[in-house]
Amino acid sequence: MTGPHVLLIRLAGPLQSWGLAGRFAHRDTHSRPTKSGVIGLCAAALGLDREEPLGDLAEVRFGVRADRPGIRVRDYHTVGGGTFPLRPRDLLTDHQRATKATAAAAASEPPDVFGRVDLAAWYGSPKYVTADPASGALVSQQVRRHAMITERWYLSDAAFLAGLEHEDQTLLERIAYALEHPKRLLWLGRKACPPTGDLALGVVPGTLRNAFESSALLPDATGPQAASAERPWAWMESPRPLPGAGLPDQPVRYDADGGLHSLRWETRHRITITPNAPGWDIIL
Template sequence: MTIAPETHVLLIRLAGPLQSWGVSSRFAHRDTHARPTKSGVIGLCAAALGLDREQPLGELATVLFGVRADRPGTPLRDYHTVGGGTYPLRPRDLVTDHRRAAALETETDGVTRTGTPAGPAAPEPSPFGRHALEAWYGAPKKIAADPVSGALVSGEVRRHAMITERWYLADAAFLVGLQHPDRALLERVAHALEYPKRLLWLGRKSCPPSGELALGIEPGTLTEAFERTALLPADGIEPASARDNRLWAWIESPHPLPGVGPVHDQPVRFDANGPVHSLRWETRHRVTIAPHAREWDIIR
């Protein structure tokens, strides 16, 4: 008879004003999953450990992932515009693209270099750095060699405002569990989350976490740890689920079993050109918190 190795669960608190766990986000439309994704949480832990994008995830990718929705939060849509407005010129902009210099000369033709008005109605010259070219890009786009001079210039100089739609979860709080037989691995991750080597965020850079993240290591499985752990505290917020003490949880399965669904969310690597994922298996069920579950005394 084979005895299964003892397992441990690192509990992680993910809470903040905003969270956003994209699944199929593109530039113009950036969605959010209804809960943290394994890819997002493993990326958070990798950043805390100081791993580079090119480094293999190693044992970090082998943990079993679970998430309990203590406060699912409220979906929030952000009406966002990018790429509009004017751009103040800098000296290097004139050096790197002669077309900007030509456009600036055209706009400032009414003022001499000495500042003497060319006519009675001409404005006073403004200091360099306050000139702006309407609808011109500030950052180079589509760099290519100029056919006349051979210099590298921007192939797209006009600025076109773009409307984007970005979704967030507001005032959400999730209890995440990472299950693994190697307690030392979980201890390293827990320490890194409290003393991270890189900046951490809840899915997107505009969503920093609040309060403590690592809440300790529990023996047993994800389901057992979730059942023994009280609802995360909230300032003045009592979710409906707190009344019946039953919460939804999503638990990863190491194997495809009946009633377990596939999720394309297993992180393989986080390349700069785009992350790579594979399939994992997950099931959803209700977790009933034990009557004498451990209460929290944490920084919120």
């Protein structure tokens, strides 16, 4: 069949996190799935390496409907606090620790005739064990590090209907199959956020707006956070630049250095779902 087709993808789970500008100490989440995050999900399902070009996968027109927007939650997270065994790397990279270790080694074992201290002999093993003078119990030589505090944001109990529009129906069907038979583990933006249930809901003819208007709300869209009066908001990618509507989430490539993204544009619409639109009971 010719003309545009849309692959519908269900994105639901206890937690989701779709970062736009997060760094290690502050991991943000957008209010909805990003194109970069969803294309990355599809690339992982297809088994693409980070260095591989995305090809037609990056050229799909992206849209998302917020059937259940969810609630933003903050995770107060600490990394690296407490005490740890002193490692050889600590002696090589931290001159202050090396100075203290040298003094401790000299106190327990005198320097040689040249004034040198055998740190290797003092360290002994990956976890240097000695007897505690007070209790006699065996303890490890420890160093204390200050904790790094990080702030991580998530969307709790959200459900979105994402759409990928393209002229190549075969490409969309291949992505749909991969989402249900993934070659790698799949996450809703971050590794702490696994999806629940089926992801691929099928390929339908038409545009993103047609697909969103003719698809019933997801079964997950119930309760106080559900879309009001079954008229959810939807965001659809625009083929041309729009003032004030740009997002830096158009994937160019993914790699170990964080990848490369460019700007894309989108429009926001209230979606009126067609009366008696077929539900998802058979699929979900």
